[in-house]
Amino acid sequence: MSTANYKEIVWNGLWKNNAGIVALLGLCPLLAVSTSVVNGVGLGIATIMVMTCSNAIVSLVRQWVPGEIRIPVYILIIAVLVTVIDLAMNAYVQALYLVLGIFVPLIVVNCNVLGRAEAFASKNPVFPAMVDGFMVGLGLTLILAVLGGMREILGKGTLLSGIDLAFGASAKAWVITVIPDYHGFLLAILPPGAFIGLGLLIAGKNWLDQRQRAKPQPLHVPEASAMTA
């Protein structure tokens, strides 16, 4: 694998084929959980973990999986993997489980994971597959963090609320009150707020892409901006 390929994997995962705002896969947990930055990043981290591992395993066994039954086999692998991670986290890293635990089972039904297994991991060696899983997960995490931040500021007037659940009671001081004495805007917290917010993010991404295209620039635009992104 040449480095150019990795650059493409990174660029695809983070921007060009972003799971949250381009591929639009796995929207159910994305819309449900992105009520705050902490929740969003929580689901994002859980997704990164699962996708890196599932891509690695699917890539490892890819030569033994006949094409006709690949989908059931991938589903089996992902379901087993998620359940094993869920149980192991609960048993060995309880503190982390209390924070991320509710997100991990959500990932079983996340078609991002299956999508990357099918589209990338089943055709590529282990290491690039892992990088791909990590990058797609990271791309989703970024969207979740931004969407969570938007909804949290509009809905509650704060940022990072709930961080004390992850880092102990002392972290309560980290919560940023963006708008003091704010009475909340319920729409942003409820599901419609998630759809509206996601719509705005998709529109924003398309607008940026169009502006980029309108500018007369050399051919290697994606690579160039991947370096700076």
Added chain:
Amino acid sequence: MSSGYFRHSVKLALVLAAFALVGTSLLALTYDATKGIIAASEKRAKLALIAQILPPELYDNDIISDAVSLPPQAELGTSEATLTYRALKDGKPSGAVLEAVAPDGYAGKIKMLIAIRANGEISGVRVVSHKETPGLGDYIDIAKSNWIKIFDGTSLEKYPSNEWKVKKDGGRFDSVAGATITPRAMVKAVHKALIYFSANREKIFSLQAKEQAK
């Protein structure tokens, strides 16, 4: 030709079965390896929750194991069997932790734990699960506000039954303007649980403890 298809199908079935077998064994192994640790930490979490509402100096028994299963009770709003934890000090009943459900929250059932001292006074209440509106009705959750502590120290003797209402309805209990349905349901459920406890105290403490309460 057809035998070729047949052989191919059998091969596919075998490969799928092999993956299923490996996957299932992995699951079984992980489950077995983590079962004990998870049960222990769940017990610790439950104890921590009970310790919030029932002062540890009130009991010296193994409160998690000393639980009795109560069949569904209309007074507790429960529709399935629930566990009641009994607190004993020097062998004498000193309190109990009941599971109760307020069925008429704004968005469905509100499940709670209610700790009552032997003298009928509430030692504490915590909401275990609810679906009340985020940012509006969710102040019943201790993570969001201290509202739920208004029940601490209340009892049937302290407030006559017509005062077991929110202030808006002419009762004793505060509520947040614009979100009274939730506390109304909570006050009603706690009141009913107190009545149930005072009527069934002897029964609760005389029941045989389950050997392995989960």
